[in-house]
Amino acid sequence: MNPSTARLQAETVWKLLATVRERQPLVHNITNFVVMNNTANALLAVGASPAMIHSSDEVEDFVAVSQALVVNIGTLYSEQIAACKLAALRARAAGVPWILDPVGAGATPYRRAAASALAGLHPTAVRGNGSEILALAERTQAAGQGRGVDSLHAPETAVEAARRLAADSQTAVAITGAVDYVTDGHRVAAIENGHSLMARVTGMGCSATAVIGAFLGVERDAFAATVAGLAVFGVAGEIAAQRARGPGSLQVELLDALYALDEATLKATLRVTSN
Amino acid sequence: MNPSTARLQAETVWKLLATVRERQPLVHNITNFVVMNNTANALLAVGASPAMIHSSDEVEDFVAVSQALVVNIGTLYSEQIAACKLAALRARAAGVPWILDPVGAGATPYRRAAASALAGLHPTAVRGNGSEILALAERTQAAGQGRGVDSLHAPETAVEAARRLAADSQTAVAITGAVDYVTDGHRVAAIENGHSLMARVTGMGCSATAVIGAFLGVERDAFAATVAGLAVFGVAGEIAAQRARGPGSLQVELLDALYALDEATLKATLRVTSN
Amino acid sequence: MNPSTARLQAETVWKLLATVRERQPLVHNITNFVVMNNTANALLAVGASPAMIHSSDEVEDFVAVSQALVVNIGTLYSEQIAACKLAALRARAAGVPWILDPVGAGATPYRRAAASALAGLHPTAVRGNGSEILALAERTQAAGQGRGVDSLHAPETAVEAARRLAADSQTAVAITGAVDYVTDGHRVAAIENGHSLMARVTGMGCSATAVIGAFLGVERDAFAATVAGLAVFGVAGEIAAQRARGPGSLQVELLDALYALDEATLKATLRVTSN
Numbered sequence A, B, C: 001m002n003p004s005t006a007r008l009q010a011e012t013v014w015k016l017l018a019t020v021r022e023r024q025p026l027v028h029n030i031t032n033f034v035v036m037n038n039t040a041n042a043l044l045a046v047g048a049s050p051a052m053i054h055s056s057d058e059v060e061d062f063v064a065v066s067q068a069l070v071v072n073i074g075t076l077y078s079e080q081i082a083a084c085k086l087a088a089l090r091a092r093a094a095g096v097p098w099i100l101d102p103v104g105a106g107a108t109p110y111r112r113a114a115a116s117a118l119a120g121l122h123p124t125a126v127r128g129n130g131s132e133i134l135a136l137a138e139r140t141q142a143a144g145q146g147r148g149v150d151s152l153h154a155p156e157t158a159v160e161a162a163r164r165l166a167a168d169s170q171t172a173v174a175i176t177g178a179v180d181y182v183t184d185g186h187r188v189a190a191i192e193n194g195h196s197l198m199a200r201v202t203g204m205g206c207s208a209t210a211v212i213g214a215f216l217g218v219e220r221d222a223f224a225a226t227v228a229g230l231a232v233f234g235v236a237g238e239i240a241a242q243r244a245r246g247p248g249s250l251q252v253e254l255l256d257a258l259y260a261l262d263e264a265t266l267k268a269t270l271r272v273t274s275n
Helices: A003-023 A036-046 A059-064 A078-094 A109-119 A130-138 A155-169 A196-200 A204-216 A222-243 A247-260 A263-269 B003-023 B036-046 B059-064 B078-094 B109-119 B130-138 B155-169 B196-200 B204-216 B222-243 B247-260 B263-269 C003-023 C036-046 C059-063 C078-094 C109-119 C130-138 C155-169 C196-200 C204-216 C222-243 C247-260 C263-269
Strands: A026-030 A049-052 A068-072 A098-101 A125-128 A172-175 A180-183 A188-191 A272-274 B026-030 B049-052 B068-072 B098-101 B125-128 B172-175 B180-183 B188-191 B272-274 C026-030 C049-052 C068-072 C098-101 C125-128 C172-175 C180-183 C188-191 C272-274
Touching: A003 A036, A003 A204, A003 A222, A003 A263, A003 A272, A026 A036, A026 A059, A026 A078, A026 A204, A036 A049, A036 A204, A036 A247, A036 B247, A059 A078, A068 A078, A068 A204, A078 A098, A078 A109, A098 A109, A098 A204, A109 A130, A125 A130, A125 A204, A125 A222, A130 A155, A130 A172, A155 A172, A155 A180, A172 A222, A180 A222, A188 A222, A196 A222, A196 A247, A204 A222, A222 A247, A222 A263, A222 A272, A247 B247, A247 C036, A247 C247, B003 B036, B003 B204, B003 B222, B003 B263, B003 B272, B026 B036, B026 B059, B026 B078, B026 B204, B036 B049, B036 B204, B036 B247, B036 C247, B059 B078, B068 B078, B068 B204, B078 B098, B078 B109, B098 B109, B098 B204, B109 B130, B125 B130, B125 B204, B125 B222, B130 B155, B130 B172, B155 B172, B155 B180, B172 B222, B180 B222, B188 B222, B196 B222, B196 B247, B204 B222, B222 B247, B222 B263, B222 B272, B247 C247, C003 C036, C003 C204, C003 C222, C003 C263, C003 C272, C026 C036, C026 C059, C026 C078, C026 C204, C036 C049, C036 C204, C036 C247, C059 C078, C068 C078, C068 C204, C078 C098, C078 C109, C098 C109, C098 C204, C109 C130, C125 C130, C125 C204, C125 C222, C130 C155, C130 C172, C155 C172, C155 C180, C172 C222, C180 C222, C188 C222, C196 C222, C196 C247, C204 C222, C222 C247, C222 C263, C222 C272
Parallel strands: A026 A049, A026 A068, A068 A098, A098 A125, A125 A172, B026 B049, B026 B068, B068 B098, B098 B125, B125 B172, C026 C049, C026 C068, C068 C098, C098 C125, C125 C172
Antiparallel strands: A172 A180, A180 A188, A188 A272, B172 B180, B180 B188, B188 B272, C172 C180, C180 C188, C188 C272
């Protein structure tokens, strides 16, 4: 990508962030118990209005008045799978964009089946690590086996599978890791922001997914929204890591950085390329 | 209120805080998954002894040995409604004060029904934002519709409804927002502490409710306990916001400020008026 | 213990910490909702790979590929007891070490029964406060009644009960408090690190249990692993407390200190004695 294209991309990311802050999209989250607090705070810091609503008795009513839905299977249990399915179906019917985070998709047969079933309900976007995306794309027992919820596959090794998954399912697919990749089956963008210390804080991927949800709530082009969400999250994470003394202070700094991120800093820090 | 009355009020708040720290009331919480950690830490920081116990198999036994009960419907599900009802009924029977936080009361029919049913079980106090209190007070489909769990109504617009709700149900009712109001149906107090950055951190309202719970555990006058709890929380939040660089550090500073709050700082910072 | 023995002990603790960081054991946690985030982060900070997996539909599959299992009954409910039992049985069958944290064991009959049932499934280690260990060891209604989840018994008063419990059940038993004690029924070690401010942060005990889990994942001698886990956690907590301004910043500093702990600091700070 030549420099003028990169400037264009940074301009788009900044405009989308400004739109999130202005419209404060209501983001409905059905997410795991480990990261509920962090993802709610990441959404508030980026300018969105989060709600954590997970009972099958109300998810359909709630998603219909939301601007986006985030579905994350981290601490899966059977009632939650039902609630996720109901919410995803209603989101689709109501034209509400939704994103799937298939946490640990390859870790157990139960988890693989749930992730696969949800992926079949036409998510607008999917975000996972290399092992999770391989597990979703390949749908074989051997593929995508991670180390619990951590990846054993570098994101690069999953890009081709992600591209096929995106093309087959008309979904924006993001693989995050040392470098983040986003594809809609045709275009592929690479985001080189972030910091290795982020892997030592739980739920960073989940928070990234939630932030993408906020961008999906204001932008119909799922590829652009996903790139912008990861770009903002990666830039804030990188700034936070420079200020942090370890994984504890990184979490604190990340929320402060997301909240304070300004145009000049974003444009000076963003490293995104696309074909 | 003239200056000498204000000094009297500050004196009462300080004495109640000192009592919480001395007696360390055991506060039983049935609360949402987003804020469990934060509210437990807010209670510990203010000097209370929190316990998060939510199974129907043990809430009745536990509430009977507690000094106060906090019921919060943030991440509602059917088993939890049952547990909340059982705990509230036993609390009432055992003379244990309890406070209801009707999170997002107007957001869905399910949530409205649950909040209304719990409000009918004679809480000692209720705390919500403007939309939540309107939803509880009006009990009509249209009223109190918030934006998910956020308020669309300034606290001022709910004061009259809160006053009627308090008078009808003999409950202390608190509406929190830019200014916090507390009423028992006759008296109305206004607390002008706090900071707008607090709205960018999840669960601040839930933590305020829990802190009120600690004060209910040491003071039988529910109006005085509710004013004192919100006063201490608002002053600590205001001090924290002055030290914070964003919503991440605000959370950290808030717990430190609650823990360290001394008499001189409290009296110099508190801005409370009542009629 | 003479100085040369103490140096030997510090050398062992350091070597085990280095092994955790090198092997990054996969630690399966079935734990309470209050501390899930903190314990995952404590495990990441110490170098382990945590996963929070609690559905009965997958715990057996997951524990079989893990290096250790942590079972914590803080926010107990019936489905979770079943999942804990299934996971513990499979762990035992698969030779995966597991640790039990009997939170509030004496607080209600329901909790006492659950803790006792799990303790009967041959945990490799148990960690609790004085009241919890007394409740487990004595198995009478009167014994071990805590104040909710807080202890009313100094750890010293539970050492003899812990020694008998350990001998009877061939388990390493740890009692934590102002001083931490570890016994396997024969040996007794005392760790004098930590800081009183840690009692004002929720889930410190739960995080200590999880960190012991990481050490059990790399060391077959349960007594040595338990001593090492508590030693590392206590030293990090002590360093964090020196840097903290209150309970909020203590949590942040603790994760940073666990992550950064080096050989010289560990050896200079550790105060452990054993007979």
